[in-house]
Amino acid sequence: MPKPSNTRSANYGFLIMPRYGLMWLFVVLSILSLFLQYWGLLAISLAFTALGIHDLTQKRHAILRNYPIGGHIRFLLENFRPEIRQYFLEDDQEKVPFSRQQRSLVYQRAKNLDSTNAFGSLNDLNQTGSEWFLHSGNSRKISDYDFRVRVGNERCLKPYDLSLFNVSAMSFGALSAAAIESLNKGAQMGGFAHDTGEGSISPYHKKHGGDLIWEIGTGYFGCRDEEGRFNPEAFAKRAASDQVKMIEIKLSQGAKPGKGGVLPASKISPEIAETRDIPMGVDCISPAVHSSFSTPRGLVQFWQQLRELSGGKPVGFKLCIGMPWEFMAIVKAMMEEDNYPDFIVVDGAEGGTGAAPVEFMDSIGMPLVDALIFVQNTLVGAGIRDKIKLGVSGKLISGFDIAKMMSLGADWCNSARGFMFAVGCIQSRSCHTNKCPTGVATQDISRQKALNVPDKSMRVKNFHANTLKALADITGSAGLSHPSQLKPHHIVRRQPDGWIKLLSEHYQFIEPGTLLSGDCGRKILDDMWKLADPDSFQAMDIADEIIYAGRQRVG
Numbered sequence: 180m181p182k183p184s185n186t187r188s189a190n191y192g193f194l195i196m197p198r199y200g201l202m203w204l205f206v207v208l209s210i211l212s213l214f215l216q217y218w219g220l221l222a223i224s225l226a227f228t229a230l231g232i233h234d235l236t237q238k239r240h241a242i243l244r245n246y247p248i249g250g251h252i253r254f255l256l257e258n259f260r261p262e263i264r265q266y267f268l269e270d271d272q273e274k275v276p277f278s279r280q281q282r283s284l285v286y287q288r289a290k291n292l293d294s295t296n297a298f299g300s301l302n303d304l305n306q307t308g309s310e311w312f313l314h315s316g317n318s319r320k321i322s323d324y325d326f327r328v329r330v331g332n333e334r335c336l337k338p339y340d341l342s343l344f345n346v347s348a349m350s351f352g353a354l355s356a357a358a359i360e361s362l363n364k365g366a367q368m369g370g371f372a373h374d375t376g377e378g379s380i381s382p383y384h385k386k387h388g389g390d391l392i393w394e395i396g397t398g399y400f401g402c403r404d405e406e407g408r409f410n411p412e413a414f415a416k417r418a419a420s421d422q423v424k425m426i427e428i429k430l431s432q433g434a435k436p437g438k439g440g441v442l443p444a445s446k447i448s449p450e451i452a453e454t455r456d457i458p459m460g461v462d463c464i465s466p467a468v469h470s471s472f473s474t475p476r477g478l479v480q481f482w483q484q485l486r487e488l489s490g491g492k493p494v495g496f497k498l499c500i501g502m503p504w505e506f507m508a509i510v511k512a513m514m515e516e517d518n519y520p521d522f523i524v525v526d527g528a529e530g531g532t533g534a535a536p537v538e539f540m541d542s543i544g545m546p547l548v549d550a551l552i553f554v555q556n557t558l559v560g561a562g563i564r565d566k567i568k569l570g571v572s573g574k575l576i577s578g579f580d581i582a583k584m585m586s587l588g589a590d591w592c593n594s595a596r597g598f599m600f601a602v603g604c605i606q607s608r609s610c611h612t613n614k615c616p617t618g619v620a621t622q623d624i625s626r627q628k629a630l631n632v633p634d635k636s637m638r639v640k641n642f643h644a645n646t647l648k649a650l651a652d653i654t655g656s657a658g659l660s661h662p663s664q665l666k667p668h669h670i671v672r673r674q675p676d677g678w679i680k681l682l683s684e685h686y687q688f689i690e691p692g693t694l695l696s697g698d699c700g701r702k703i704l705d706d707m708w709k710l711a712d713p714d715s716f717q718a719m720d721i722a723d724e725i726i727y728a729g730r731q732r733v734g
Contacts, residue, residue, distance in 0.1 A: 202231035202247045276529070276574065277596065277606060285576055285600040288645035289638035309673045310682075312582065315658030324644075324651035325370065326662055328590045330425060330568045331521050334483075336491025338521075339390075339424045342371035343662060344581060344647055346639075347530075347572045347593035348394050348429070348497070350378025352442055352451045353610070354599075357630040358619045361602050363389035364632065365639025374593065377429050377440075377465065380417060381454040387636075391422050394497070395485070396429040397439055398465040400455035409471045411488055413456070418489035425522070426485050428478075430469075430498040433530030433544055433573050439465035446613065446622055475505075475512035475713050482520050495522035495568075499530070500550040501543075503704075504718050507711035510561050515713055519566045524593065525550050527573025547573040548587065552686050555588035556704060560694030576600070578649025586665040586682065601642035602635045 209224035211217075227248055234240075234247035243250040280301065287294040302309065331338025346366055351359050353376065360383040366373040367389035375384055377396025384391060395414075398407060402414035418426060442451070442463040449459065457463050472481045478496070486494045500506060513519050527547025545553070551571055558564040571589045575581060576597035584592050596604070603617040610620035618630040654662050657669050667683035674680055693699035694708050710718040 198246050198249070199231075201249045202228065202234075205231065205248065277576070277600075281576060282600055282606060285597055285642060289601040289642040291641045291645070294645070305673065305677075307673055307675045310583070310670055312579075312653060312657060313669055313671060314656040317658045319655045319658060319660065321651040321655045321660065324647045326647060326650070328568060328663070330495075331493045332519055332566055334486060334491075334518065335493050335521050337493070339372075339493055341425070341591055342369075342643075342647075343585070343591045343650070344643055345372040345392070345591065345593050346374055346598045347595035348374040348376040348392075348427075348432075349595050349599070350376030351381035351383060351454055352378045352446070352622070353620060355615075355618055355621050355627045355630065356381070356383045356450070357627045357632055357635075358599075358602050359383040360386055361630065361632050361635035362598055362639055363387050363391075364636035365598075365601075365643070366390060368636065369640040369643045371643055372424060374427065378451075379454050379456075380420075380423070381450065385420075385422060388422055390424045391420075392425045392427050393418065393423050394427045394429050396465055397467065397469050398455070398463070399471075400457070403456050407466075407470075411484070414485070415488040418485075418492065423489070424492065426489055426492055426494045427522075427524065428469075428482060428485070428494070428496040430478075430496055431501070431526070431544075432497075433499040433526035433528050433547075439467040441465070448622060451622075474715055475508040476516065478509060479512050479516045479518050483518055486521075493521035495520040495524065497524035497526055497572075499526045499528060500545040500553055502718075503553060503707040504710035504712075505716050506554065507557055507708050508713055508716060510557055510563070511711050512713035514561060514563065519563065522568040522570060522590075523554065524570040524572060525554050525589075527551075527571070530573040530595070547571060547575075547584075551584065551587050551589060552688070556687075556689050556699075556701075557694065559691050560689045560699050560704065560708075562692040562695060564691070576646070578646055578651075578653050581646070581650050582653045582662060582665055583670060585662045586667055586669050587686075590663070597646075598639055598642065601638045603630060603638075 205224045205227040209221060209228055212221035212224055230251075231247035234243040234250065237243060240250065242253060246253075284294055286292075304311070326343040327340040328343060329338050330341050346362050349359075349362075354362075359381060363373050363384050364387040367387045370390075372390045372392050373384070374392040375381075375394050377394050377398060377400060379401030380391065380393060393401075395402065399409045401417055402410050404410045404413075417423070444460050444462050447457065447459055447461075447463060451457075452459050455463065469478075469481075472478050482494045482496065486492070498506070525547065527550055528544030529546055551569075554569065555564070558567060558569070568590045569588060570591045570593060571584050572593035572595065574596070575584065575592050575594050581592045599619055600606075602619055604615075604619045605617055607616050609615055613621050613623055615621040615623075615626060618627040621627065650662055654660070654665065657665065659665065667686065667688065668681045670682045671679045672682060672685050674685075687701055689699040689701060689704065694704065697705055697708075699705055712719045
């Protein structure tokens with residue numbers, strides 16, 4: 180049997196182990212500098228010796244007790260790991276969450292630089308999942324790429340001609356005043372829309388007069404009473420502004436679906452408090468759900484109330500798809516009430532946010548393509564697609580991204596992080612720390628001063644214009660005159676077996692009205708439609724019956 184270790188010897192012997200060498204080096208340097216009267220070196224050596232003694236005696240970090248002084252090098256490198264990875268190790272196509280190639284594309288277009296590349300594609304076109312557009316031998320040049328879509332149905336008194344590419348929802352508070360001002364001025368110069376995010380309309384949204392989509396979240400910021408409930412009078416007053424072109428009810432957000440937000444009291448400035456109609460010194464909490472309605476039919480009544488209070492402006496809602504029957508329940512409610520939203524925005528689970536739990540960002544919510552196809556199929560299958568315009572958001576920054584979404588059914592696209600890059604974001608992923616290195620996502624006044632509004636707003640305008648120009652080039656290469664003509668059969672995807680399929684074959688699209696007949700060709704959609712209850716977000720009582728039938732089919 181092995182002899183038990185001599186604990187007393189180990190206690191004395193630890194001081195001569197190699198891992199303590201750095202501390203002993205500074206002890207020796209302290210003695211030598213004292214003997215040689217090198218007072219500067221003595222001060223430095225004594226400081227590090229004291230640090231080593233502190234490391235040995237503290238009990239919080241095991242690595243510092245085992246590696247006094249040297250352990251701090253590990254923490255230092257860990258702090259700079261994102262920068263080291265981004266600048267030296269990251270592959271050009273590695274998406275974390277946006278690749279260097281994607282970011283460079285935005286920077287070049289924002290600065291009006293040539294964004295062409297030489298020598299060939301960096302993509303492996305034979306890789307599973309590779310996609311490409313089918314070009315036409317009868318391609319055309321599209322000179323006017325100020326593409327628009329009219330939003331507003333028969334109940335809307337003030338329809339809006341919306342650009343096909345707009346600034347997605349980002350709140351003042353999440354972004355700095357300078358960033359909001361730059362985005363809105365760029366939108367004003369470029370003739371596109373700027374979504375306020377749920378943080379309401381700040382002075383920086385109004386300063387340059389850019390078109391606004393006012394997002395109303397669960398906190399009802401900018402239109403709430405002292406208890407945080409919806410305030411019709413406050414809403415009507417702000418919605419009357421000519422700058423507000425559309426109203427968007429936020430049901431859920433792709434990056435953190437099913438979860439409200441918290442703005443700590445420490446980050447609430449007087450400007451934020453005034454903008455959101457909230458008190459100072461108290462955490463600002465956004466509930467997970469709305470208090471103004473609790474059923475799909477209640478949502479229909481709420482958007483009609485907003486439509487009337489706003490004087491007939493387009494009203495719609497944004498959501499990240501979760502349980503499919505909940506969206507279908509909303510569709511059933513709007514059909515029974517014969518009252519349709521002017522638009523729906525589908526937010527993909529890959530969307531961004533200033534801060535969210537990892538589990539929510541990584542593992543909750545439906546990705547954008549799947550969600551868009553589901554919503555498109557539901558509206559088509561219910562026979563009401565022509566009554567509602569459909570927008571999408573979630574990791575979209577290039578002309579190809581927009582073209583693909585439009586081919587799958589979207590009427591327009593929104594981008595948040597793309598426009599953040601245009602303003603100067605470098606993807607440091609420090610949005611939640613209030614220490615954004617470029618002044619984009621911080622309330623630190625000194626950091627915001629680095630962001631020059633006239634310069635950054637021009638970059639926002641340029642990015643929008645050059646991206647739409649790229650969209651026009653793709654559309655023209657397919658022999659079409661407008662992106663709305665793009666269809667799933669214009670794009671090909673490589674399958675795992677090496678063969679290729681048109682997206683019209685890869686995905687299943689149903690025929691108009693077939694959900695109503697109960698035989699749309701996709702059993703899962705027929706089953707989900709049966710579960711949908713216009714008077715409840717819960718599945719109907721036949722859920723167990725459908726699930727049992729599904730098990731029988733599998734068995």
